[in-house]
Amino acid sequence: MSILDIRVLGDPILREETKEVGEITDEIRQLVKNMFDTMYLAKGIGLAAPQVGRPERLAVIDVNEKPFVIINPEIVEADAKKDKAEEGCLSIPDVYGDVERPSRVRVRALDVEGKSFEVEATELLGRCLQHEIDHLHGKLFIDYLSVLKRRSAMSKWTKEKEKYPGFIRHLESDPTRSHEHPDEEL
Ligand code: K1U
Ligand code: ZN
Numbered sequence: 001m002s003i004l005d006i007r008v009l010g011d012p013i014l015r016e017e018t019k020e021v022g023e024i025t026d027e028i029r030q031l032v033k034n035m036f037d038t039m040y041l042a043k044g045i046g047l048a049a050p051q052v053g054r055p056e057r058l059a060v061i062d063v064n065e066k067p068f069v070i071i072n073p074e075i076v077e078a079d080a081k082k083d084k085a086e087e088g089c090l091s092i093p094d095v096y097g098d099v100e101r102p103s104r105v106r107v108r109a110l111d112v113e114g115k116s117f118e119v120e121a122t123e124l125l126g127r128c129l130q131h132e133i134d135h136l137h138g139k140l141f142i143d144y145l146s147v148l149k150r151r152s153a154m155s156k157w158t159k160e161k162e163k164y165p166g167f168i169r170h171l172e173s174d175p176t177r178s179h180e181h182p183d184e185e186l
Helices: 026-041 123-135 147-163 175-180
Strands: 046-048 058-061 068-078 082-087 097-102 104-110 116-122
Touching (some): 026 046, 026 058, 058 123, 068 123, 082 123, 097 123, 104 123
Antiparallel strands (some): 058 068, 068 104, 082 097
């Protein structure tokens, strides 16, 4: 099991456009596996490649124990009707906000075998798909907040970000060993 460091708000990669995936190589398949391991450890329902410092246009998702990967995804249909719900982000820990998004989307993507598929989703899965696809275009949920709510979220983040030097969120893969970290002896 390989756990990847998660990049947090302030790391420029979170604001960059991703690169379309060409051939799906063994390296991409290994990245996907490591991203699932990292997402589960972080207790997320999705994780996009830029969040682990990678420029590829892909993300992993598991809402309701049905894991899948989206490679080169595009939203091909979105409802005019919108729903508002609270979101969080593994790259902005402990900051939350209500985001309005289309209530239903249809997404076309490649699977890990390079086969094209479509998924239509509402509710949490629809929201998660949109959140992850946003990551692939350098967009974050805080960008949707009103000026006041964004200001409040950023004020919370100003304190939280001190926990992440170098904009790196390191996940402890074996919490029973955390007491062995030299910093903990102080
Ligand atoms: O991309 C990410 O940062 C992952 C993010 C995805 C997401 C959360 C909420 C709404 C849409 C998309 C998370 O998984 S943060 C963890 C979280 O907020 C959550 C976990 C389980 C159920 C619901 C939310
Ligand atoms: Zn996120």
